[in-house]
Amino acid sequence: MVLSVAHLGPAGTYTEWAATRCAEWLSQQFSQSCVLQPHTSIARTLQGVADHGADFAVVPVENSIEGSVTVTLDMLWQLDQLQIQRTLILPIAHALISYAPTLDQVTEICSHPQALAQCQVWTETHVPQANCLALDSTTAALSSLAQHPQRGVIASHRAADLYHLPVLAYPINDYPDNCTRFWVVSLDPSTQGTHTSLAFSLHSNAPGALLWPLQILADRHINLSRIESRPTKRSLGDYHFFLDLEGDLDQAPVQTAVQALGEATKVLKVFGSYAVI
Amino acid sequence: MVLSVAHLGPAGTYTEWAATRCAEWLSQQFSQSCVLQPHTSIARTLQGVADHGADFAVVPVENSIEGSVTVTLDMLWQLDQLQIQRTLILPIAHALISYAPTLDQVTEICSHPQALAQCQVWTETHVPQANCLALDSTTAALSSLAQHPQRGVIASHRAADLYHLPVLAYPINDYPDNCTRFWVVSLDPSTQGTHTSLAFSLHSNAPGALLWPLQILADRHINLSRIESRPTKRSLGDYHFFLDLEGDLDQAPVQTAVQALGEATKVLKVFGSYAVI
Numbered sequence A, B: 001m002v003l004s005v006a007h008l009g010p011a012g013t014y015t016e017w018a019a020t021r022c023a024e025w026l027s028q029q030f031s032q033s034c035v036l037q038p039h040t041s042i043a044r045t046l047q048g049v050a051d052h053g054a055d056f057a058v059v060p061v062e063n064s065i066e067g068s069v070t071v072t073l074d075m076l077w078q079l080d081q082l083q084i085q086r087t088l089i090l091p092i093a094h095a096l097i098s099y100a101p102t103l104d105q106v107t108e109i110c111s112h113p114q115a116l117a118q119c120q121v122w123t124e125t126h127v128p129q130a131n132c133l134a135l136d137s138t139t140a141a142l143s144s145l146a147q148h149p150q151r152g153v154i155a156s157h158r159a160a161d162l163y164h165l166p167v168l169a170y171p172i173n174d175y176p177d178n179c180t181r182f183w184v185v186s187l188d189p190s191t192q193g194t195h196t197s198l199a200f201s202l203h204s205n206a207p208g209a210l211l212w213p214l215q216i217l218a219d220r221h222i223n224l225s226r227i228e229s230r231p232t233k234r235s236l237g238d239y240h241f242f243l244d245l246e247g248d249l250d251q252a253p254v255q256t257a258v259q260a261l262g263e264a265t266k267v268l269k270v271f272g273s274y275a276v277i
Helices: A014-030 A042-050 A070-079 A113-118 A120-126 A142-147 A157-162 A211-219 A252-264 B014-030 B042-050 B070-079 B113-118 B120-126 B157-162 B211-219 B252-264
Strands: A003-008 A034-039 A056-063 A083-091 A094-098 A108-111 A131-134 A151-156 A167-169 A179-186 A195-201 A224-231 A239-246 A267-276 B003-008 B034-039 B056-063 B083-091 B094-098 B108-111 B131-134 B151-156 B167-169 B179-186 B195-201 B224-231 B239-246 B267-276
Touching (some): A014 A034, A014 A056, A042 A070, A042 A179, A056 A070, A070 A195, A094 A157, A113 A120, A113 A131, A151 A157, A179 A267, A211 A239, A211 A252, A211 B211, B014 B034, B034 B042, B042 B070, B070 B224, B070 B267, B108 B113, B113 B131
Parallel strands (some): B003 B034, B083 B267, B108 B131, B108 B151
Antiparallel strands (some): A056 A179, A224 A239, B224 B239
16 A cells, blocks of 8 residues: 655645655655655645545644744644644755846745745845745746746755756845744544644633633643644634643543543644654 | 824735724824825834834734734834834725636736635635735735736725726635734833733743743733734744733733733733724
């Protein structure tokens, strides 16, 4: 049997790099070969697994500079049955890829919105004349570069190498310590690892409403490694909370905390426990 | 004297609409005329006020579907001295503006990333053949529509009216109950209103670290209307927390809570108290 790994494509995106790393791990883990399955959006990538069209999906969840990848959180809440199997962290170093001989001849810079945001100060300083165009992925515009020498694309150095394209500047991130965390998800139950992720909505918007769930965790000495609020999309001021905890669902404190959270919250969704690849 | 109001331009953006509403309010409040000052990014809009280049700035802070406008939160933390004077909420209803006679002739859809995201399901259902291009503002591509009849732009119906452009479909939001909250900021102190906004970083990432600040608010029966985490941009897993409280800085409970938060947190920044326009 061949395992399929859905990801945001095409080859050369950071997520494809993460998917490649994940496929290597899966091959070792299950002694099976893997095939990558590129998709045009994160939403479609996750939907692919929910619809049994792929065995695993690799999706970005958080960048150290830009914060959460909100579509990943929203889709996980919406699709409901996906479970996180593993996490992996990749360093992000952006390159400006272009056939322009010098920076002052670049008039248009294309990339994924997060990549553009991560190089915003560099771009405004070194290529102030350029207009920024955000695209679906960092590599979407690479194929058009030869026809548009005034165009630059922000992508990984790996993408430039894969497509044999010239790198005009590297690295161009505004913050050198830039990395992105990915989740590997599937429909299999997952109860073991170093971290557990869950999300909930609250019964009421009263003083201290969020305090009770957090108290449940603190009482059991469970560290919260991350909390993120997302709008429920019903009305302004109505939120879901996404939490990453230290510990796994096979441990008694996490088990009793999840049970207590079920009573303290309106809707609770547990996305599983996982370790780093 | 004329008051200047910085905003993300050009005319026809939702923020320009909010700035127009804000200018009307300022004119009444101070009996002075106002001039709008369009900028090419939210970062530049806020920097304009910090540098004394504009008296006020109007910036989006939160959308009921997409969540926080993270650049606004990050810039407020970074610039430090800006104070929120007022908030206003506008309904968001997107239109597809295009010279194409029918939807199946649209091959390219341009807009701001948040507007594209808010119409994603509609776009995938009704214009599946189109590529999406994210731009700096909803109106950036409107001037090119006449030359590119296969292009569509997602913007407000007001933008189509302002520039005398044809509306091909309206409304096209995936969620009908879509609205955006804006903040009006300046360098003036602000201590009165219905809400207070602040942000802090924590001393440590230990179990219950976030509990102490939230307990301080709950003990004083202060309701938290919003909590949002943002990366500090130093390393993955290191966050600032942005809070909106009910109550103002002229009230004793909020005053003592802010004092206690100063002790319970590593860095505390208070962005002022404000009411709805």
